[in-house]
Amino acid sequence: MLNTIGIIGLGVMGSNIALNLASKQERVAVYNYTRDLTDRLVQQLNGEAIYPYDELQDFVQSIQKPRKILLMVTAGQPVDSVIDSLIPLLDKGDIIMDGGNSHYKDTERRYEKLKTNAISYLGIGISGGEAGALKGPAIMPGGDQEVYEKVAPSLKKIAARVGDDSCCVYIGPKGAGHFVKMVHNGIEYADMQLIAEAYTCLRETLHLSIDEIAHIFETWNEGELKSYLIEITAHILRKKDERTGQPLIDVILDQTGQKGTGKWTTIQAIHHGIPSSIITGALFARYLSSLKTERVFAETILVGPNRKVQQPNLLIDDVRQALYMGKVCAYAQGFAQYHMTSKLYGWDLPLKDIALIFRGGCIIRAEFLNTISDVLQDQPELPNLLIAPYFAEKLKEYQTGLRKVVCNGINTGVSLPCLSTSLSYYDSYRTGRSNANLLQAQRDYFGSHTYGRTDMEGHFHTNWQQ
Ligand code: 6PG
Numbered sequence: 001m002l003n004t005i006g007i008i009g010l011g012v013m014g015s016n017i018a019l020n021l022a023s024k025q026e027r028v029a030v031y032n033y034t035r036d037l038t039d040r041l042v043q044q045l046n047g048e049a050i051y052p053y054d055e056l057q058d059f060v061q062s063i064q065k066p067r068k069i070l071l072m073v074t075a076g077q078p079v080d081s082v083i084d085s086l087i088p089l090l091d092k093g094d095i096i097m098d099g100g101n102s103h104y105k106d107t108e109r110r111y112e113k114l115k116t117n118a119i120s121y122l123g124i125g126i127s128g129g130e131a132g133a134l135k136g137p138a139i140m141p142g143g144d145q146e147v148y149e150k151v152a153p154s155l156k157k158i159a160a161r162v163g164d165d166s167c168c169v170y171i172g173p174k175g176a177g178h179f180v181k182m183v184h185n186g187i188e189y190a191d192m193q194l195i196a197e198a199y200t201c202l203r204e205t206l207h208l209s210i211d212e213i214a215h216i217f218e219t220w221n222e223g224e225l226k227s228y229l230i231e232i233t234a235h236i237l238r239k240k241d242e243r244t245g246q247p248l249i250d251v252i253l254d255q256t257g258q259k260g261t262g263k264w265t266t267i268q269a270i271h272h273g274i275p276s277s278i279i280t281g282a283l284f285a286r287y288l289s290s291l292k293t294e295r296v297f298a299e300t301i302l303v304g305p306n307r308k309v310q311q312p313n314l315l316i317d318d319v320r321q322a323l324y325m326g327k328v329c330a331y332a333q334g335f336a337q338y339h340m341t342s343k344l345y346g347w348d349l350p351l352k353d354i355a356l357i358f359r360g361g362c363i364i365r366a367e368f369l370n371t372i373s374d375v376l377q378d379q380p381e382l383p384n385l386l387i388a389p390y391f392a393e394k395l396k397e398y399q400t401g402l403r404k405v406v407c408n409g410i411n412t413g414v415s416l417p418c419l420s421t422s423l424s425y426y427d428s429y430r431t432g433r434s435n436a437n438l439l440q441a442q443r444d445y446f447g448s449h450t451y452g453r454t455d456m457e458g459h460f461h462t463n464w465q466q
Helices: 012-022 035-044 056-061 077-089 104-115 129-135 145-158 176-205 210-220 228-238 261-271 277-289 292-301 316-345 351-357 368-378 389-412 417-429 436-447
Strands: 005-008 028-031 050-053 068-071 095-098 120-127 138-142
Touching: 005 012, 005 056, 012 028, 012 035, 012 050, 012 129, 012 145, 028 035, 028 056, 035 050, 050 056, 056 077, 068 077, 068 145, 077 095, 077 104, 095 104, 095 145, 104 120, 104 176, 120 129, 120 145, 120 176, 138 145, 138 176, 138 351, 176 210, 176 228, 176 261, 176 277, 176 316, 176 389, 176 417, 210 228, 210 316, 261 277, 261 316, 277 316, 277 417, 316 351, 316 368, 316 389, 316 417, 351 368, 368 389, 389 417
Parallel strands: 005 028, 005 068, 028 050, 068 095, 095 120
Antiparallel strands: 120 138
């Protein structure tokens, strides 16, 4: 009997996707370059229809045609190596899917290369971490739609579900699926940083205990901030260190790692001239966190305001409003990046569906994505979520909280890079007449770069010295 699908790469994500597929009546062939990870998966098996192979050729031949092979290997060179090994073993019409966090440009290059071998290629963004892979991730497939239709039944049945909806929807051609996953991760960086800053306000400005803060996050998770990241933050704050008995958060080193997707989101935004300051701020906050030795030294010589003489004048609800507004601004930037890039590449990204599939399975799943999806359903061409009537009305009220939180941060010397950038993005975006006229005048002054006028069409130059 032939296997219905194959998976290459048996790290935790690959193994859990294999288990998920097997639980949905697929017969899964698995292969890993080294035997250790295969053995680890085999030891976990309890009669599931998962069949390991030691030789790539045997693995390929065990799969029914047209073959569906999902790569769950580390992004970058390993994906190219696996593809090169597969090409001589595959037949015309077989389908390779890359389920890792590949750069969308790499996906487009591989798509073109495989096309010349008559092999189909799909770049598939998968979000949800280890638990999501096992129980139902959000899946963002990109490539030729007719190829996607052939694998859709397998992907849809392992994806998360929200009500009757599957969190797997065709995203668009070529690298569109990996692009959407990349920006998802950029939003994830911003969301995580905003939550960390709200935690800092509660802890360092309002001087609440960790248990009190955990309780606040649990309460927030019952309202409009309800989301996976808020939920896990409450769990994290409740966790005690087994060695010292202290809250575990207090013994974790303050240096954030990253694997590159937030950086790519930022680079793409900069490259295409898309304002993405909150996502970029979150990335730079991670970079600054890694300068631990420098920060520890700087703390001994650089002076800030005396926090003890400052009156916080802050309410917990101000922090909640600030966090909500920061999140709206960050998602607005991410969705604006989808909107602008979709136009640039002619991808026709299904923005309302992207918001819908983000509701379940993925790391940024959140209650308010329902609202974002409703907004985009009504106004698919909306350039920015901030101007949707629902959010404009909400931010009219919540800006008070965000302004108070940011002012407190400034007055007490507590760094809040993403909350303050969110406010500045909001204020800049709602400024109809900005100071860019002065920059244009300066450019024309020193470089004759010309400027436009408010009252006439054309390019103008002034001899400023006369
Ligand atoms: C997901 C996550 C995942 C990502 C990790 C780590 O959607 O499941 O985004 O794809 O790899 O969150 O990312 P960083 O190491 O860059 O923080």
